[in-house]
Structure formats: C-alpha cells, structure tokens
Amino acid sequence: MRIVLVGPPGAGKGTQAAYLAKNLSIPHISTGDLFRANISQGTDLGRQAKSFMDAGNLVPDEVTIAMALDRxxxxxxxNGFLLDGFPRNVFQAEALDKALTADGLHLDAVLDLEVDEDEVVKRIAGRRVCRNDSSHVFHVTYSPPKKPGVCDDCGGELYQRDDDSEETVRTRLEVYHTQTEPIIDHYREQGLVVTISALGKVAEVTKRAMAALEEGGRAA
Incomplete structure (x- = not known):
C-alpha cells in the first residue's frame, strides 16, 4: 500500500506511522528522517537543505520533494510506503501525484488522524522532559511523574520545552490549518481520504486505522 498520513501536531502521527508501517510491512518515510539522513550522509540534497536550515530558513519545496522521491x-x-510529514502542502501533493502517475503508480489512501485543538494543546503543553536525558518524557495528566517536577528515572529536573508552550502549539496549529490541511481536500476530491479519531490508547487507534484502511475510502 502507498499511504500518506496526515493530522495536526500532537495527533500521534509518528507513533501510529511506526506501528502501521510494521503491520503493513512497508517503510515509514518521515520528512525529519529524510533531512537527518541526507545531511549526515553529505548528499547534494543534504548540503542544500543544511544551507537553508543553517540560515534559519525553511527548506524549499523542491529540495524536500526531491528527497522524498529519491527515498x-x-x-x-x-511494494509501498507510508509517508509522514510529506506532502506538507498542496504544491508538494501535486508534485507527488505527478511523479507517481509518471511511474504508473498511485496512492491507495490518505489517513487523516482527527483530534480537536483543545486536546492537541493538552497533549503537547502537558509534556515535561528531563533535563538530564531528553528520552525521559512525562505528561502532567497522562503519565505524571511520581513526584511533580522530578524525573522518575534519574531524579533530574523536568521542564517544559519552549516549543511545547501553549502559545507555540497554537501557532503550529495555525500553520497546519493554513498550509497542510488543504491537502486533505485535495485528496478528498480523489476519493482517497480515510478519517479516523486519534483519541484513545495507541493500540486502539492503530486497530481503528488498520480497519479503516482495509475498508478503504470510507470514514471510520
């Protein structure tokens, strides 16, 4: 299957992508991983991306598209793939459509993880990270530490990252609504969008997603 995964920040795309890719035996292709791999390997595309990132600028669509198509x-x-973070806007979506059509291929589904804004803010703004080890992550509501502000694993101080603040989260949501959400309508016109609720336990959402993909094209 060839799948695009979409949804707002905090919808759990990365987590679901990993589980779905494993269940479907296809590679999980994320934009973040593509950037890191190309930069670390010193590819021409990686050098181009790094030059923009080092200057504090967004990586142009053309570079992102080239990386994704190469991967x-x-x-x-x-035999298929699951795209996470690409396409990020309608221009990228149209480029993907064109490239797949040229190869005689097509997308099978666009999985839209639906979650309301208040829940997104609650999920992200409630995260707390250990200053000693950023892999130690807690949540004030869903997975609180035994002692407020203290990491269960090493006793380090827990803090809220700047990009997890409510103000920053709402800004990220606005960017999502403006730039990325329009691709849902783009693909809905092609009958590819499958929308599911991203609320609930990870396993429940994965099960819901797999059922929706099997049904294909119908909202679940």
Missing part, C-alpha cells in the same frame, strides 16, 4: 525509489519501497 520512495529505493528497493524497500517497491
């Missing part, structure tokens, strides 16, 4: 052309993606 999708690798042998492990021959």
């Amino acid at each position: 999708m052309a690798q042998p492990d993606a021959e």
